[in-house]
Amino acid sequence: MQKFKLFILVLATFFFSHLCGAKTLDQTAEQYVKLVLALGEHDSGYVDAYYGPDEWAEEARAKKMPIDLIISEAEVLRSELPKMTPDTELMQRLREYYLDQQLVALVAHAKNLSGVEKLDFDAQSRDLYDTEAPHHKLSDFDPLIAELDKMLPGEGSMESRIEAFKKQFEIPKNKLNAVFDRAIEECRNRTKAHIPLLDNENFTLEYVTDKPWSGYNWYKGNAFSLIQVNTEFPIDISRAVDLGCHEGYPGHHTYNALLEDNLVKKRGWVEFSVYPLFSPQSLIAEGSANYGIELAFPGNDKAEFEKNVLFPIAGIDPALAESFEHLGELTSKLSYASNEIARKYINGDIDKTEAVRLLQKYSFSNKDKATQRVRFFDTYGAYVINYNWGKDMIKAYVEQADDQDERWARFTKVLSSPRLPSSLDW
Template sequence: MKKSLFAVVAMAFAGSAFAATVQDIAERYTKLVLAIGVHDPAYVDAYYGPPQLQEQVTKERQGLPAIRAQIALALKELAPQRPANADEALRIAFLTKQLQSMLTRIDMLSGKKFKFDEESRQLYDAVSPHHERAYYQRIVRQIDQMLPGSGTVSERLAAYRSKFVIPKDKLKPVFDAAIKACRERTARYITLPANENFALEFVTNKPWSGYNWYKGNSQSLIQINTEFPIYVDRAVDLGCHEGYPGHHAYNALLEKTLVNDRKWTEFRVYPLYSPMSLIAEGSANYGIDMAFTDAERLAFEKTVLFPMAGIDPALADQYAQLRKLTAKLSYADNDAAMHYLEGKWNKEQTIEWLVNVQLYPPEKAAQRVSFYDANRSYVINYNLGADLVKAYIERHSTSKDPETARAQRWAAFKQLLSSPRLASGLR
């Protein structure tokens, strides 16, 4: 019987005659991520290394206990590594956190249950704050005062927002215009790879509103879910989040800076349920505010996107105010996921919270619960991630001159997108 690749590696590294380097561990880390992906199809979000390696790992199909033993061995060998400089220290810290999160994911795939906060800490290196219903109700009352008509706040918000739906025949031009503006604003401060590009597709029947599938060589596939109405403000949100300076820019910069320039091969693979995702989602969400100030976004939507979508620009100011208020309900999403996943609420109770506390459209609330089922504590990466990235970036903005301060923020943002920093490294 042939020994598997991982058994051979384990034997080779068991002896004291061979001293593993960080690069050795990084190459084995890549194989281990791919090996988990054989058991968990959603785990490998992106891989653009040699296809033969993925084929080999798939063919071998190592069991979870064997993979777990290899991760433990890699962590043991990583512990005594001494960085030569600050960048190497970040790399070692990155690999350590990523490998530790892989142990947790294997435990979950093996049937182990974690409390919501414990799971997020071990998978994403962060824990979300939580609030009671009364905290959010104070915000809901402010929204209530802005909305005309009768009925529940959720019903009146849905009726009001129906005026801002992008007609399906205008989705592509509106999104093209938004993405173009997001790219132009990003390119003023970040030099993107010359060949970077993406394909845009509209899809249905997905548990998410938008997704970036990074293909390597600075290429992405961006998909937008059209199953439910898409409101005009989502064009900028998704254009920045999925494109510039969000996921597409992040992955392209990691590939150029770390994979191509430094030969850090571990960045050719992106495990979705890992600390890396908090930076990816947090920077993508905060990237919206990086690309547009509130005033710039209002002007762009009022003069370009609203007319293009056939929506009255005179409504833009009030709609922007409402958007800012509803954004303050963001952490209600984490609370809903926590109570649902820990079994404290059933599906109906969770939907009630989403509709009446977070003011989700009723038709989308069930979709959100399906996201919890599929991705569990991943939800913290969007809002907590954005808040952690924001605090980190703003600490680097010290000038009293607005333009200089903005340039400082962009410099810090670019550095973040080009480095292996994780949540605990942002504090």
């Protein structure tokens, strides 16, 4: 009887929408936001940010729309989107395409969440993030592991030598504030030289524990963010700039503030007042945040800044900087190994114990850190591709220009327009 009532309600929604004529894009955008909020009632981690009308969020909480109805209404809404033509103004085409692909992801996540259609790793990548990350064999990374083995001093297992080596670069807890404050200041100054930041932009920095991630930006609207850094495990010195750029400048905080100002406030596009985490927007968000580190600190700038500024603040010997930089280069080259481990784990090809073991080998992690990473896989699934594959996609787009100022201009265009992975080059 419940399914029959749901079927009648969906039919009524479909016929009513057609009798009333085609929706405007603004009406479609409003319904999209309400469906995202409705799905957020079934998944507390789905709505990453929302700063639209309070009554829409209250309505979602009160209605508790069933997932089946959310799926049906989203499919109808997508079918009613106007068809694009080559003559349509670019920003309008980007907007229409954004809504289309975000609705595809909404339906996919809702089906996966409800158990209607369980998605494997690559299906999650395609349906949620509008792309598919490249495949590798774990054995492809063995030469890098051998190189690491040669560079590590001391005797004993590789795990114990890595642990001892990395311990030299941990930021003492009583120096965390000073190191992060200086790193974020530098990230902001370098970003501000190329991107006009809003006069009222600001953030609060908090230190937290017991999270599956190392850092997080909670965007609150009106150019304000809450940035959290997970101190459950020791933080090495390179993470200060990485997190300062990724979570702040020119990363998530900058991205969200620009979208709000350019698209919500200036154009009235309400769909950008909500950010559904499991969507193509996340690849742009995470990819630009990771590439932003490299853009803000090109060449050897990051290594030099860490050696000359952050090492002394943290009380770390600058003479160790060169070997630390080499470790960072190897770690970066191994990032795709983590994707392969996540793919095997999510697809059921390996269990948690094996995933932890492989992460210890291929990501230079101790057992606790590797276990935390598997918690990330459990929570976020194929989201891992957004960091490395997303970075490479943004990098390929931005670095079509050779001039550094033009690269910043292309990067800013990504941050302030409704581009998705498959519309980057529009």
